[in-house]
Amino acid sequence: MSTREREEMRQQVIRLFNQAHIVLTEEEQGRIEIADFGLGDYQTTGLGLITYVNNDLYCAKELALLPNQTCPEHRHPPIGAIPGKTETFRCRWGKVWLYVEGEPTEPIQARIPDEGRAYYTVFHEIELTPGQQYTIPPNTLHWFQAADDGAIVSEFSTTSRDEFDIFTNPNVVRVP
Amino acid sequence: MSTREREEMRQQVIRLFNQAHIVLTEEEQGRIEIADFGLGDYQTTGLGLITYVNNDLYCAKELALLPNQTCPEHRHPPIGAIPGKTETFRCRWGKVWLYVEGEPTEPIQARIPDEGRAYYTVFHEIELTPGQQYTIPPNTLHWFQAADDGAIVSEFSTTSRDEFDIFTNPNVVRVP
Numbered sequence: 381m382s383t384r385e386r387e388e389m390r391q392q393v394i395r396l397f398n399q400a401h402i403v404l405t406e407e408e409q410g411r412i413e414i415a416d417f418g419l420g421d422y423q424t425t426g427l428g429l430i431t432y433v434n435n436d437l438y439c440a441k442e443l444a445l446l447p448n449q450t451c452p453e454h455r456h457p458p459i460g461a462i463p464g465k466t467e468t469f470r471c472r473w474g475k476v477w478l479y480v481e482g483e484p485t486e487p488i489q490a491r492i493p494d495e496g497r498a499y500y501t502v503f504h505e506i507e508l509t510p511g512q513q514y515t516i517p518p519n520t521l522h523w524f525q526a527a528d529d530g531a532i533v534s535e536f537s538t539t540s541r542d543e544f545d546i547f548t549n550p551n552v553v554r555v556p
Numbered sequence: 557m558s559t560r561e562r563e564e565m566r567q568q569v570i571r572l573f574n575q576a577h578i579v580l581t582e583e584e585q586g587r588i589e590i591a592d593f594g595l596g597d598y599q600t601t602g603l604g605l606i607t608y609v610n611n612d613l614y615c616a617k618e619l620a621l622l623p624n625q626t627c628p629e630h631r632h633p634p635i636g637a638i639p640g641k642t643e644t645f646r647c648r649w650g651k652v653w654l655y656v657e658g659e660p661t662e663p664i665q666a667r668i669p670d671e672g673r674a675y676y677t678v679f680h681e682i683e684l685t686p687g688q689q690y691t692i693p694p695n696t697l698h699w700f701q702a703a704d705d706g707a708i709v710s711e712f713s714t715t716s717r718d719e720f721d722i723f724t725n726p727n728v729v730r731v732p
Contacts, residue, residue, distance in 0.1 A: 401577035403648065403686035432689060433644045433712055438614040440644065440712035468609045468616065472579065510579035513608060536609055536616035536712060 381416055389414045393428035393444045400473035400532040402442060404430060412444075417452055418553030424493050427451045431540070439540040443469075443533040445476060445526035450493050453479075453500050453523035453548040459541060464518030467537035471508035474531030478506040478514055478524045490525040499549035508533070521548065557592055565590045569604035569620045576649035576708040578618060580606060588620075593628055594729030600669050603627045607716070615716040619645075619709040621652060621702035626669050629655075629676050629699035629724040635717060640694030643713035647684035650707030654682040654690055654700040666701040675725035684709070697724065 381389070390412050397404055404412075413429040416422040428444035445451070456465035469478060477490045482504030489507070492500045502521045506514050508531075516522050524533075543555045557565070566588050573580055580588075589605040592598040604620035621627070632641035645654060653666045658680030665683065668676045678697045682690050684707075692698050700709075719731045 405687040408687065432646055433691060435642070435691070437642055437714050438644075438712055440616065440646075440710075466611070466613055468614075470608055470616075511581040511584065515609060515611070534616075536614055538613050 381414070381420070381422060385422075386414050389422055389426075389428070392446060396428070396444045396446070396530050396532060397442070402472065402532060415554070417547070418556065419452075419495060419549075419551065421495060423449060425450050425452055425495065434540050436539060439535070439537045441535040441537075441540070442472075443535055445474070445524070445531045445533070447528050447530045448491070448526060449530070450490070450525040451523060452496065452552055453502065453521055454545045454552075454554075455519050455521045457519050457544060457546055459544050463538075465538050465540060466515065466518050467535055468513055468515040469508065469524070470513035470534040470536070471510050472532040472534055473510055474529045475527035476508045476524050476531040476533055477527070478508060478522060480504050480506065480516060480522045481520050489527075496549040496551065499547075501548060557590070557596070557598060561598075562590050565598055565602075565604070568622060572604070572620045572622070572706050572708060573618070578648065578708060591730070593723070594732065595628075595671060595727065597671060599625060601626050601628055601671065610716050612715060615641075615711070615713045617711040617713075617716070618648075619711055621650070621700075621707045621709070623704050623706045624667070624702060625706070626666070626701040627699060628672065628728055629678065629697055630721045630728075630730075631695050631697045633695050633720060633722050635720050639714075641714050641716060642691065642694050643711055644689055644691040645684065645700070646689035646710040646712070647686050648708040648710055649686055650705045651703035652684045652700050652707040652709055653703070654684060654698060656680050656682065656692060656698045657696055665703075672725040672727065675723075677724060
């Protein structure tokens with residue numbers, strides 16, 4: 381992604397936060413992470429993130445999904461003696477479909493992206509609308525997609541160590 | 557507080573969450589905690605709370621302060637081998653003045669409540685407006701007060717064990 385494209389995406393994410401009445405400082409707006417997972421098609425497979433706090437004990441982020449945007453399937457493995465990340469997703473605005481391990485839902489509501497279709501393998505669907513939340517246990521495969529308006533999701537969790545995330549799609553690069 | 561008074565206070569807190577565009581489910585609205593700290597004057601010294609998640613690892617709450625309402629001074633001590641709670645306060649709406657140990661600010665902007673005035677002992681002021689946040693280390697004395705419009709504060713922290721909180725005012729009862 382070019383610097384200009386990245387900046388355009390950041391502005392889209394800021395508009396989404398504004399729509400959801402989530403206030404970020406100027407400094408935070410400037411460090412919104414535009415993650416395209418190395419797949420080069422951010423609007424289809426990507427995630428906007430702002431990390432409020434990530435210390436040795438806990439982490440809180442706000443996630444922004446553009447309309448129909450997908451965060452690809454991954455899990456948070458243990459790192460040595462430290463268990464994998466436990467995370468609670470709380471929908472604040474819009475609608476998001478979360479898929480985790482378990483009984484597959486048929487049919488699912490999300491449209492699996494063509495790019496990397498084979499790397500979506502868990503289909504137990506949880507629909508989250510504002511005020512609804514779900515806690516994902518450590519080392520559990522999951523992916524999620526926003527509905528037509530996009531979505532804002534608060535993430536409360538143990539410490540984030542994104543560089544250790546394991547993506548099902550081997551072409552994904554989480555931390556460039 | 558009578559059941560009717562408590563219910564009236566809960567409705568005020570719900571209105572504050574609505575003003576701040578914080579969406580709670582019906583179930584959550586029903587379990588908003590109206591903490592008057594056993595002092596019997598909720599609008600002066602009190603706090604509205606909704607706990608989103610509180611597991612063995614982390615906790616996330618939303619705090620609601622009515623106009624000029626004060627949460628009295630306290631700290632989160634270690635419990636056996638477990639360090640005291642670390643917590644990050646993020647202002648979402650309104651304005652809040654947070655007071656912690658350290659160089660006293662003079663003059664402070666908050667008005668110390670007459671009731672229990674002697675039990676406010678730390679005066680290092682941190683003003684938080686929407687998007688601003690502050691992390692309070694374990695076992696640190698702190699208290700906070702909303703400005704004239706009230707305030708909504710997100711709290712991200714380690715596990716909450718409110719029943720172990722130590723209040724400077726010996727008349728406080730945190731968990732009735």
